[in-house]
Amino acid sequence: MNKNALCFSCLYIEERPELGVNDELIYCIKKDKILRPKSECEFYVKSTDETRNALHSQIYGVLFEDEFEDE
Ligand code: SF4
Numbered sequence: 001m002n003k004n005a006l007c008f009s010c011l012y013i014e015e016r017p018e019l020g021v022n023d024e025l026i027y028c029i030k031k032d033k034i035l036r037p038k039s040e041c042e043f044y045v046k047s048t049d050e051t052r053n054a055l056h057s058q059i060y061g062v063l064f065e066d067e068f069e070d071e
Contacts, residue, residue: 005038006040006044010041012029028043
């Protein structure tokens, strides 16, 4: 496994075991598929607290807003 691959520092990596990933494969949220870690990728975004929070707001923020609207 290439631990220097971009995916391991990317915002879009998801390593949930139930997705069938192992040491050689990762699940990419952006591409919505399991793949081998990449050393080049046009969609790469460095994972930081700020970018993770922005992504979580994008994914979950809408759900929370919908819940509040129903109450
Ligand atoms: S967007 Fe590219 S670099 Fe990021 S996890 Fe997916 S394949 Fe890897």
